[in-house]
Amino acid sequence: MSDRVSATLAKMFEEERIVFWYDADRDMRDTFEALALPGVDKVEIKDNEFGLKYRILRKEPDQKFLIYHHGPEPAMKDNWLLDVQLATAMFKADQAAIWVQELGIPTQYDTAVRDHMAFYRSQKRLDRLKQFEADKPSASVSDIRRKMLAVCTEADGELDTVVEALLEDLAFGRDDRIRVIERSGLLSFFWKQVANAYGYQPEQPDFQDFSIALFQSAYKRAIGEVGCLNGEALLTFRRWKNSRHNGQAFERLSEKYQDILKIPEDLELRDVRAVVSIDHFEEIDRHIIRAIVNAMSEQSASSVDVLKWVRERRQSHWYPKYADIYQAIACATEFQQALAGAELVMHSPADAVRRYSTSWFKLDQLYRKFLYHMQKSGQATLLSSLYESIENRYGTNFVLKINDLWQDQIAGLDEWKISGFERQLDFFRLQADRFRSKDQKFVVIISDALRFEVAEECMREIRSLDRFDAELTPMISSLPSYTQLGMASLLPNKDLEITEKGDVSSHALPTSGTSNRGKVLAMGRGEDRTKVLKAEDFMNMRTDEGKELFRDHDVVYIFHNRIDAVGDKLQTEDRLPEAAEEAVEDLKKMVQKLKSANFSNIVVTADHGFLYQHKPLDESSFSVADPAGDSVTTKNRRFVVGRGLKPADGFKLWDAKQLGLVGDQQVAIPNSINRLRVSGSGARFVHGGASLQEVVIPVLRVGKQRETDVSKVDVRIVVSGKSLISSGQTAVMLYQEQPVSEKWHARTVTAGIYASGDELISDKHELTFDFSSENAREREMPLKFLLSRAADEHNNQDVFLKLKEQIGRTSHSEEIASHRFQLKRGIKTDFDF
Incomplete structure (x- = not known):
């Protein structure tokens, strides 16, 4: 106790020359007498008021004095040192007063201490609260209590961070933080703050109930319906959900609540377009994937729409989990687009090679990439109808078709050379x-x-x-x-x-x-x-x-x-x-x-x-009969080598000289993509023949290169109309200026609206710009920002939409784009969107 009294008084004397101490309970004399404060004279009031006043004001005007009275403070009319006391400082020796003085808060705020004594019995909590006070002194008792809530929950300060900390506890089955709030006598204050901030006002408030209401309201508002909580709740939800640190907690609660809130049943009634930008529940991604696959199988959605939906889902919290499914869908869609736009004709062997090497190869690539992502996703059953469609189109409408045409081109060649191409x-x-x-x-x-x-x-x-x-x-x-x-x-x-x-x-x-x-x-x-x-x-x-x-x-x-x-x-x-x-x-x-x-x-x-064709081949893919001759020295799925081979239907016969070889061996190649029957070998992956894919x-x-030649894509903020924010939300367009390519790499940024001093006053989005389309419209990203209550403090001021990029793996970021807005809201409210 004496150490704390000494420390508190020493701090007071840093600011004051004279400090009064009334020992109302007459139990602190030993502590007073044991005190040793460098540079401070200890004096006691013992019917010597006038002498003390003369000494401290006239005789020693620069000396510091601790004036002690063994008893309660006298009534004002009997206090002959009242004028000096009112101009100086008062030290109270009870525990609550010591804490008030240690915090450095005005004495009129001492109810924030006396009503919550259990909070201050932890030196760790007290030290943290002192840090908060040092950073920004409280202007009211409520300010102090809000900081106490932050300390109880190990949060950063504002109510939304307190809620985030409690959501984390709830997700992992802990109640440590809410119990500290309750033991500290702050629970009713907490619920009053939640009611004022988010509109949560049940008769018996409960944090799990609030959490469910938060998810429900965020979902309702996202689809344009009315939620039981207000816009500030949606803003808090978005910030919490989009934070990497909170990802696991969000996923746990989301998984639990999507069944409680019957989200799967609700989604069955909704079109993809209504939920394609929402990621509050994992079931949304499942619903979107099923809907897209069905639409593609039924050909009820355009390729443009499907690719747009897949692009939008790249910003979803759940995208990493379903990335391979989405990429399989994208590859399938691009394959269909490419096949529909391909002109599968050829006028000469050289024309065929040119067309294949400049454009047709892309169909082989998209087919292979589709198979890769389908296999990696582990969802072959879900994608089965899409797979059947792509497989049939690839085999029949592309590979077989171009190689039948190619066979016609090479049938008349008497030497294995293609004009204009190296051998x-x-x-x-x-x-x-x-x-x-x-x-x-x-x-x-x-x-x-x-x-x-x-x-x-x-x-x-x-x-x-x-x-x-x-x-x-x-x-x-x-x-x-x-x-x-x-x-x-x-x-x-x-x-x-x-x-x-x-x-x-x-x-x-x-x-x-x-x-x-x-x-x-x-x-x-x-x-x-x-x-x-x-x-x-x-x-x-x-x-x-x-x-x-x-x-x-x-x-x-x-x-x-x-x-x-x-x-x-x-x-x-x-x-x-x-x-x-x-x-x-x-x-x-x-x-x-x-x-x-x-x-x-x-x-x-x-x-x-x-x-390569992933689906096991049917009988029509095999040659009817093998070529016969004097001897067959080598037989493969796609060729036969021998001597004295006889011409046969379905084969082209070459001698060694025609192929640029020596010797008397002949080679028979089955037409187009036909395979030979060879026991013990696979028939899906083959080579040895003369198809375009093989040769x-x-x-x-x-x-x-000597110089650096790789850059990240530029991102521009596009605002239509006046740069004015007049409601609780604002919409902008972000535009990726270059398509992602070998030398233009993707860029990940955070976007938010900031007041002067870089104070965030909106929700914050983490966005990846990796669009590769040459079509400028397909590199646009529409975005809406919700303003927080803190924005009210900056009404009629300039605010800034900023795009920031993390510097390497550090905690720092740099601004890559900014746009100035005037914030001019007629009525300060959280309910205007």
Whole structure:
């Protein structure tokens, strides 16, 4: 006790020269006598009032005095030191008075202490309240009590933060904070504040009941109906829901209340358009997904609407959980759009390759991406009708159609060449001429079965890296389009020949396996230092080993096998979409590592492409009969190699010379996309034939830039009409100026309306701008802001809509856009929206 008295008095003497102390209960003399206050004279009133007055006012006008009286304060008419007392400070020695003085609050506010003594018995709570008072002194007893509520709940200060803290407790089955409020005698005050702020006024207030009412009112107001709580409640709800810190608590309560409030039943009566911007309950996302899938199956919603709905849901709290379903829907919709807009005609083999490599490949890509997201979502049953539609359209209306047309184009070819396009057989010579003629080193990554459309995605991923550029061109693979011949064609080659076992020799050397390929690569240019290695061996190299690889070699070939390793096995072929995604990520990392090892000339290519249809094939997809001949040395799902092969319906027959090979072997390729029957092998993922998907392979050239060439998209605030806010809400349009692309990256911002001094006076939105559409209207984001009650304090002033972006992973942000509004509301109310 004496320590606290001493500390309190010392603080008072920092501001006062004279302090009076009346010991009303006459039990503090020992404490008074034990006090030692540096620079302060202790004196006692003992019928010596006039002498004391003369001393403290005239004789020692600069000395500090603690004036003690052993007894109660005399009546005013009997108090001869009243004039001095009124001009100085009074110390009260009871516990409540000590706390009042320690807090530094005016004595007229001491009921905020005396009525809540249990609160102050915690030094931790007292210290926190002192911090609040130091930051902003209270102007009323209610101010102090509001701060006490914040201390009880470990909140930041305002009522909404108190409510958020209690919602967290409720979500996790705790009642610690509400019990501290109750023990502190603040419960009735809390409910009065809630009633005034949010309009919650039941006869028996209960926090769980309030919480349910909060969810219900927020939902009702969001769909344009009347809720039992006011607009300030909706604002508090939005702030709490949108905070990353509160995510788990929100999800727990939302899950519990959507059944209590019968949200699933309510949603059954509502159109998607009415709820597409709402995310208060997870069931809303489920409802929207089911409705979209049904609408697409029934063709009752336009592609434009579906893509718009999917874009809007990207801002939903639940989007990460359902991202793959939404992306599957988006890919399916874009596939349908692309197929509807595709002109599937060709006038020559070269025209076919040009059309495929500039636009048609996108249909293969969208189909694969749809399958990938459908599989990853784990919701194949939900998406089954959409899958059946996409599968049938892809197989019949695209793959079969273009390859039937393509078969007509190549049927008359007497040599496997497509005018205007490089051949795989010429790859090494062309690359050596390109780089080694200038004494430049280069590295080639051969990714087994890297189809053109997968390479195009890889190109975009690489171009999205800072200081990287990439260019993709098509090349025509050798026939048959299988690994052994494709790999041999990409090496320096001479006298390529398919052997009896289906292997391929070059320079009279075998070409299978890393060691053999290394020997053949060395045959290219005798003066070049060459190296062949597997992708995993390169990726396991240390940084210094990678730089040594560059230093000691002129030409490096790296063999990567992700897609073929998965797709070419019956047991795993259905995982082809996932393998393609992994291949893109592998190649992206490999290119980055090569750059770190000082390689600047990087070429990514493939031995062949592939056909893939996820649905097991029916009988019509298989050739009726195998070609016959003197001998068949190799048989695959998509080709036959032999001698003395006889022409057969449904096949095109090539001799070795026509294919740029040597020897007397012949190759029979089934027409279009037909497969041969081969026991024990998969039929969904195949290659070896002459379809566009198999023979149009990528040459992806990767280079480095000297300067940073990646930026985030710009976001602009668009306001129609006057920049005036005259009600409790305001609507604006945010516009993403550039489509997201390889060099223009997505941007995540927070948006809110702020008064001067950067005080937030509205709800705050976290928004991701990642629109990739070239259509400017599809990069617009309409947004509504609700003003808080704090906005009333800034009426008739300028306020600012600000977009802020987090700086790295720090707690700081920078302003990227701002718009000035005049706040001019005629009536201060929370009910004008």
